[in-house]
């Protein structure tokens with residue numbers, strides 16, 4: 001290609017780009033950088049500790065943690081399905097009324113569960129163990145499993161032998177599970193490349209981001225007011241609205257169906273029923289293009 005043709009193509013690519021106001025640009029930059037700096041949970045004494053992460057990972061795949069010996073965390077939070085189950089509502093030992101959320105980036109929330117009822121990842125991790133429709137275990141059973149099968153792993157993770165108090169062991173199982181889940185972060189996305197290109201004033205790199213996604217991004221931080229709730233690098237303020245905690249949106253295109261009860265099958269449905277009422281159908285499509293650009297690049301290949 002001649003350099004004149006290359007320059008003409010570049011000019012064309014740049015003119016197809018959405019124009020962002022200084023305010024929109026600042027808001028887009030606030031959705032990064034990604035990945036975030038590692039954070040420790042001050043309420044979990046083994047947060048970030050390699051031996052606890054290793055124990056938590058083993059327990060995540062341990063069916064004997066359930067009352068029937070047949071269910072594991074990964075039965076619903078399936079690693080090859082982005083740590084969810086693709087069902088509208090979770091089914092453990094019985095059906096529940098809630099959709100299984102992905103566990104990717106779960107460390108970045110401050111409240112847990114669809115209704116934000118738990119304020120730590122480790123307390124949220126105990127809930128499914130005791131819930132009769134999920135794993136139906138008891139503190140005594142969980143503690144006995146650790147004493148019999150994991151005494152060495154426990155010692156390494158917590159620096160002490162397994163305590164006599166069953167409730168304390170249950171809490172520590174939650175803490176090891178949480179330490180493992182804190183390591184589950186999603187990868188970089190086309191949006192992250194675009195966001196960093198905006199930050200560095202690299203118009204050529206920014207132009208690689210599809211025009212529909214660019215217009216969707218402008219809507220997301222502007223007229224459609226999405227970023228008022230879906231804020232920051234994880235696309236959530238982690239606060240409740242209308243009774244539910246605002247969910248993060250990274251990899252959201254991979255985790256259908258949607259909402260607390262799994263009632264909406266596609267992102268198009270979500271845009272018709274949630275937040276997009278004042279928008280044209282073209283604008284809703286642009287928002288969907290933007291949401292799809294929050295998918296980690298490895299999963300797009």
Ligand code: HEC
Pocket residue numbers: 060071072073074075076077090091092093096098099100101102103106109111112113114115121124125128129133134135177181
């Ligand atoms: C029967 C399916 C099922 C099993 C088994 C299960 N979960 Fe869940 N998980 C769910 C559902 C459903 C929710 C949403 C619960 C709610 O909001 O009330 C959830 C929510 C969570 C959350 C909160 C995520 C967020 O975005 O706030 C965490 C953390 C979690 N589970 C971890 C675990 C761990 C650890 C285990 C194993 C000890 C486990 N889960 C076992 C279905 C399951």
Ligand code: HEC
Pocket residue numbers: 114220224225226227228229230240241242244245246247249252255257258259260261267270274275276287291
């Ligand atoms: C007032 C706060 C608020 C605003 C504004 C908002 N959302 Fe949400 N969003 C939520 C809450 C809360 C939920 C979960 C609701 C539920 O489960 O019933 C949610 C759920 C979603 C989901 C489904 C996520 C999942 O994993 O199931 C998507 C996608 C979404 N929002 C995108 C958007 C977009 C795009 C906009 C702008 C058009 C927007 N939201 C505006 C609070 C908000």
